[in-house]
Amino acid sequence: MVDALRKRVADRGSEDRLTVIQKDALKTEFPPFDIVVANIPYQISSPLIIKLVYGKIQFRSATLLLQKEFARRLLANPGDSEYNRLAVNVKLVADVEFAMDVSKRDFLPVPKVDSSVVIIRPKTELPKVNLAEWWAFTRTCFGKKNKTLGATFKQKRKLMEIFKTSTLAGLKKDVAITNNDGISGVSVEDDDIDEEGNSEEESLSSSVPEGEMNLFKEKIVGVLRAEGFEDKRPSKLSNDELLHLLAVLNHAGVYFHNQAES
Numbered sequence: 001m002v003d004a005l006r007k008r009v010a011d012r013g014s015e016d017r018l019t020v021i022q023k024d025a026l027k028t029e030f031p032p033f034d035i036v037v038a039n040i041p042y043q044i045s046s047p048l049i050i051k052l053v054y055g056k057i058q059f060r061s062a063t064l065l066l067q068k069e070f071a072r073r074l075l076a077n078p079g080d081s082e083y084n085r086l087a088v089n090v091k092l093v094a095d096v097e098f099a100m101d102v103s104k105r106d107f108l109p110v111p112k113v114d115s116s117v118v119i120i121r122p123k124t125e126l127p128k129v130n131l132a133e134w135w136a137f138t139r140t141c142f143g144k145k146n147k148t149l150g151a152t153f154k155q156k157r158k159l160m161e162i163f164k165t166s167t168l169a170g171l172k173k174d175v176a177i178t179n180n181d182g183i184s185g186v187s188v189e190d191d192d193i194d195e196e197g198n199s200e201e202e203s204l205s206s207s208v209p210e211g212e213m214n215l216f217k218e219k220i221v222g223v224l225r226a227e228g229f230e231d232k233r234p235s236k237l238s239n240d241e242l243l244h245l246l247a248v249l250n251h252a253g254v255y256f257h258n259q260a261e262s
């Protein structure tokens with residue numbers, strides 16, 4: 001493929017205008033770029049899109065050929081059955097536009113899946129939120145996207161985790177705004193997957209008095225109730241509603257991002 005590309009460009013006398021970087025797109029640091037047009041391997045769609053929109057490089061647009069079902073999920077809106085954490089996170093920082101469907105019969109050999117072209121344009125103005133905090137918050141909310149937030153936040157394991165991150169954040173006093181720096185090391189491979197088991201949390205569990213945990217739970221449930229979120233499902237909430245919930249939880253001293261991992 002690279003050899004064919006080099007030959008075609010050379011045949012037109014334009015080789016000095018082409019630079020080929022032949023490396024793993026997920027592991028390589030991208031040079032500055034303005035526009036992406038790519039027929040990407042579908043298995044890296046989620047991490048590549050997150051790398052683009054949460055990365056440090058300010059670009060204009062990414063026109064990508066994606067598996068049709070994946071594109072539908074990315075284009076979904078709150079309340080749609082396909083709406084998931086990836087769409088929530090991408091739409092916080094970018095606008096996603098449907099361009100066209102591409103039938104599998106348009107390829108030779110014919111693949112198993114249909115495709116769609118979408119155009120992703122980073123937003124010029126980002127919401128004032130700590131992106132690492134947002135990232136961790138949506139992971140908690142969408143651990144099981146069809147659970148109500150009340151049920152999600154009452155899970156003992158989740159509470160332990162949030163208690164720990166909140167305690168660490170409290171010690172640090174404030175959480176830096178990372179809007180312009182991007183966040184590193186993010187991955188959506190755990191998208192929509194409930195986390196099972198965590199020995200660190202279990203050891204923390206034994207060290208936190210039950211009364212303290214109950215107070216912490218009451219604090220969170222109190223915020224959810226007061227703001228009308230207790231019976232809501234995250235997949236039905238707009239990003240403005242989720243941003244509001246995160247802001248009021250943070251205001252109450254409840255934090256999600258593990259400061260130790262920064």
Ligand SMILES: C[S@@+](CC[C@H](N)C(=O)[O-])C[C@H]1O[C@@H](n2cnc3c(N)ncnc32)[C@H](O)[C@@H]1O
Nearest residue numbers: 001022023024025026027038039040041042044
């Ligand atoms: C869908 S094909 C598209 C090929 C070519 N761009 C085209 O349009 O004909 C995806 C290509 O990405 C390559 N690839 C797979 N994983 C990759 C990765 N992590 N980084 C960069 N390229 C990758 C595959 O080897 C394959 O050649």
